[in-house]
Amino acid sequence: MILAALVNGLALGAGYALLAVGWTVLLGAARLVNFAHGQLYMLGAFVTWFAISRFGLPYGVAVPVALVVVAVLGVVLQLLMTRMTLDQNIVNLMLVTLAFGYLLQGGAALLFGGDPQTIDSPLQQQDLALGAARFTGQDVLIVVLALAFYALTFVVLGRTDLGRMVRGVAEDPKLAQLYGIDAARVYLAVFVFSAVCAALAGAVVGPRSPILTSMGFEEVIVTFLVVVLAGVGNLVGGLVVAIGLGLFTAFFGTFFPPAYSTAAAFVVLLVVLVVRPQGLAARR
Amino acid sequence: MSALLDVADLRVRYGHSLAVDGVSVRVGAGELVAVAGANGAGKSTLVDAVAGWSRGRPAVTGSVRLAGQDVGRLAAHRRAGLGLVLVPEGKGVFDGMTVQENLRVVRPPRGTAGRPYSVDDVLDVFPRLRERIAARCSTLSGGERQMVAIGRALRAAPRLLILDEPSVGLAPRLVVEVLTHIRDLVDAGLSVLLVEQNVRAALEVADRLHLLDQGRIVASGTAAQMREDDRVAQAYLGGLGP
Numbered sequence: 001m002i003l004a005a006l007v008n009g010l011a012l013g014a015g016y017a018l019l020a021v022g023w024t025v026l027l028g029a030a031r032l033v034n035f036a037h038g039q040l041y042m043l044g045a046f047v048t049w050f051a052i053s054r055f056g057l058p059y060g061v062a063v064p065v066a067l068v069v070v071a072v073l074g075v076v077l078q079l080l081m082t083r084m085t086l087d088q089n090i091v092n093l094m095l096v097t098l099a100f101g102y103l104l105q106g107g108a109a110l111l112f113g114g115d116p117q118t119i120d121s122p123l124q125q126q127d128l129a130l131g132a133a134r135f136t137g138q139d140v141l142i143v144v145l146a147l148a149f150y151a152l153t154f155v156v157l158g159r160t161d162l163g164r165m166v167r168g169v170a171e172d173p174k175l176a177q178l179y180g181i182d183a184a185r186v187y188l189a190v191f192v193f194s195a196v197c198a199a200l201a202g203a204v205v206g207p208r209s210p211i212l213t214s215m216g217f218e219e220v221i222v223t224f225l226v227v228v229l230a231g232v233g234n235l236v237g238g239l240v241v242a243i244g245l246g247l248f249t250a251f252f253g254t255f256f257p258p259a260y261s262t263a264a265a266f267v268v269l270l271v272v273l274v275v276r277p278q279g280l281a282a283r284r
Numbered sequence: 285m286s287a288l289l290d291v292a293d294l295r296v297r298y299g300h301s302l303a304v305d306g307v308s309v310r311v312g313a314g315e316l317v318a319v320a321g322a323n324g325a326g327k328s329t330l331v332d333a334v335a336g337w338s339r340g341r342p343a344v345t346g347s348v349r350l351a352g353q354d355v356g357r358l359a360a361h362r363r364a365g366l367g368l369v370l371v372p373e374g375k376g377v378f379d380g381m382t383v384q385e386n387l388r389v390v391r392p393p394r395g396t397a398g399r400p401y402s403v404d405d406v407l408d409v410f411p412r413l414r415e416r417i418a419a420r421c422s423t424l425s426g427g428e429r430q431m432v433a434i435g436r437a438l439r440a441a442p443r444l445l446i447l448d449e450p451s452v453g454l455a456p457r458l459v460v461e462v463l464t465h466i467r468d469l470v471d472a473g474l475s476v477l478l479v480e481q482n483v484r485a486a487l488e489v490a491d492r493l494h495l496l497d498q499g500r501i502v503a504s505g506t507a508a509q510m511r512e513d514d515r516v517a518q519a520y521l522g523g524l525g526p
Contacts, residue, residue, distance in 0.1 A: 164381065164389040171378050174339055177360040178370050179390050180440050 003133040005254040006247065011139035011208075013246020014146035017239050019201040019219055020226040021149050022194030025157070028233015030170050030190040032085060033094050036077070036101035037198050037223055038216030043070055043104060044199025045206030046112050046213060049119045059121045063203045067196050073104075074195030078188045085187045086173065101216065108213040121207035142204050149197065150239045157235065166190060170233075218262065225269055231278055287349075288313045288475045289334070289368070289444050294346035296326070296333045296499075303329040303342070305499040311444060311477050316470040318478045318486040318507075320520065321496035327479045328373055330496065331446045334477070335370035336360040350444065351397070367398040367443030373452060373479075376433030379422040383413055386421060386432050390439040398441035399473070406435035409465060427458035434465070445469070448479045463489045483520035487511055 019041055026032045034040075047069045051062035077100055078085070084092050126137030157163035165186055169176045173183040201219075202211075226245060230237035248268065249261045256264070287310035296304035304326045311317045321327050333344045337360040348356040355363050360370075377386050384403065392400035407414045410431040416424060421432060430450050437445055447466065451459040459482065467489040470476050480486035486493060493510045495503040503515055510516050 161389065161391065164385050167380065168378050168389050171380050172375070174337070175372070175375065175378070178335070178337060178364060178372065178376075179436060180361050180364040180369075180393060181389070182359075182361050 001254060003131055005250045007130060007133040007135045007139070009247035009250030010243065011135060011142050011246070012250055013243035014143040015201060015205040015208075016222055016226055016246055017146040017242035018142065018149060018204070019198060020223045020230075020238050020242050021146075021153055021235070022197030023223045023227050024230070024233060024235055024238040025153060025166070026190055026194040027227055028170070028235070030166060030187060031088060031090075032187065032191065033090060033097060034191070034194060035094055035097040035220060036104055037097075037194070038218070038220030039101040039104040039108070040070055040074070040195045040198040040216075041202040041219050042211070042213060042216040043073070043108060044202030045119060045211045045215075046108055046117070046202075047199070048203040048206060049117050049211060050112060052120055053117070059119070059123075059207075063200070066203050067199050070199035071192050071196050074192040075188065077195075078191040082184050082187070085191075086184060088173070101220075105213060105216065112213055114213060116210035116212050118210055119203075119207040124207040136208075138204065138207050145200065145204060146239070146242075149200075150235065154235055162189075221262075222265075225265060229269060229272055286313075287311060288315075288351055289477065290347075290349040290352075291334055292347045292349075294330065294333060294344070294348070296329050297343045298340060303499055304333060306346075307496070307499070307501055309334075309477070309494060309501075311475050313475055314470065314473050315491050316467065316476045316478060316489060318480055318490035318493045319496055320480050320483045320486050320493055322519075323481065325496040326499040327481075327496055328448050329499075331370060331448050331477060331479050332372070335368060335446055336363045337370055337372070364440055365393040365396075367393075367396055367441060368446070369437045369440045369442035369444070370446040371433045371437045371448060371450065373448040377421045377429055377436065380420070382418055382420055383424070383428075383432050384417045386436050387439055390436050392439065392441040396441040396443075398443040400441040401435075401438040403439070406438055409438065409469070410435055426453045427455070427462065430454065430458075430462055431465075434462075438469075442474065444475045444477060446477045446479075449481060450478075451480060451482050451485055459485055483516065 023037055026034060044066050047066035048062045051057045051065045052059060057065065081093060081096060084096065121138055123137035123141055128135055128137060157166060165181050168179060168181060169183045169186040176183050226238055226242045230241040245265060248265060252261045252264050289311040291307065291309045294304055294307045295302065307330055309317065319327050319330065332338050333342065334348055336358055347354060350366055350368050355366060355368060387403045387406055412428065413431055413435065416428055421429060450462050454462065463485055466476060466478065478486060478490060487507045487510060490507050492506050494501045495516060503513055505513065
């Protein structure tokens with residue numbers, strides 16, 4: 001039972017991590033917020049499902065299609081918010097992205113219907129075992145992708161010119177212009193990256209359970225939880241906290257009614273914010 | 285001399301306040317032109333407007349031409365891409381990055397007419413930065429930070445470098461060091477528009493100087509002429525004549 005909870009928690013946590021990596025970069029490196037993040041996760045799952053069920057595309061092709069669709073949507077959303085972003089008008093950005101979230105949810109319900117759907121992934125049918133713990137190929141994919149995305153993001157932000165530009169714009173977008181950096185383009189790139197990460201999370205976590213167009217709100221709350229617990233912008237902390245949250249949820253669900261697991265996670269958040277306001281993984 | 289930078293009748297207004305009132309400035313190729321004046325004279329506002337850069341939202345009218353091209357409507361990063369590069373007063377570097385990262389984040393624009401400086405070229409200009417290359421900029425001294433700021437501007441292959449009060453906050457010995465570096469760059473062919481509150485120091489290195497007061501140019505001339513100007517001597521050099 002313990003081993004099963006451990007494996008389940010790892011997969012769950014890796015899903016949270018994949019969902020949170022984009023937001024961590026968005027909020028930490030670019031000082032941007034996006035409350036439509038959960039709906040982009042939902043769209044990643046639904047466009048994948050739609051590409052498979054309507055066009056008969058294999059799962060491996062449907063996922064990139066979903067990522068492209070959400071990336072294009074991300075471009076449109078960010079272009080609409082360029083002025084607010086350059087002005088770092090955080091309150092308006094929160095409200096506008098919240099509105100985008102509701103619009104995306106309504107649009108998805110019109111397009112895809114309100115019934116629960118299942119994403120047909122061959123990896124979900126692939127049963128694997130580690131001792132007494134059973135898991136699927138899909139769980140392995142989620143963990144591998146989460147680790148790969150965190151490693152990639154870590155290297156890009158720390159070691160490449162693109163990463164330096166993102167960090168420069170995050171520190172001082174006005175000064176960045178004098179370095180010849182087009183801050184609006186950097187914001188666009190970061191927003192699209194974040195949207196694609198959310199869509200990827202939806203596309204790979206989606207096959208684990210039925211998907212609904214109403215999902216997304218809990219996911220954005222979980223993302224927020226991870227980013228705040230880790231300390232805003234802390235990439236490694238984000239991965240550790242996401243995995244920790246997945247394990248906490250899995251173990252909590254093993255011994256207590258799972259319906260209370262989100263509430264329990266928020267109790268942890270409250271305690272952490274009181275004891276360590278800078279976040280669990282942030283350095284003092 | 286045909287002007288590399290030609291600023292004509294520039295006016296900058298913040299709300300109802302006119303900060304720069306009809307200023308015209310020309311900088312020739314390989315020339316160092318200084319703009320001097322007291323605090324609040326409008327010096328920084330003037331050069332920020334020339335670079336298309338501001339932390340506020342000023343209304344700017346007039347024309348700014350670089351090598352004959354009208355750049356007055358371009359965003360700051362586009363002007364920088366054309367070689368009109370500003371080092372602002374105060375915070376001119378990314379504190380959260382190392383010296384090397386600050387220098388590497390700038391890439392010389394493709395097809396630029398300015399001289400592209402590699403990171404090594406910058407370290408040749410400012411050898412002191414070589415030993416501080418891995419240090420975070422927040423840990424540098426004021427003089428070192430100013431060198432990084434000028435160095436990153438050189439990386440952008442400037443045709444015209446605008447320096448806003450590079451001597452502010454520096455010890456007198458460092459002021460001389462920084463200004464000497466700037467003069468060396470001009471002697472190597474770079475054009476510089478220098479804003480300086482320290483008129484005595486500006487006259488040491490400038491070819492020409494404009495005196496700005498309440499947003500207007502009140503005196504202009506070569507460095508030699510301005511040293512002889514009674515208004516400059518009385519107001520800024522502590523007495524009449526040298």
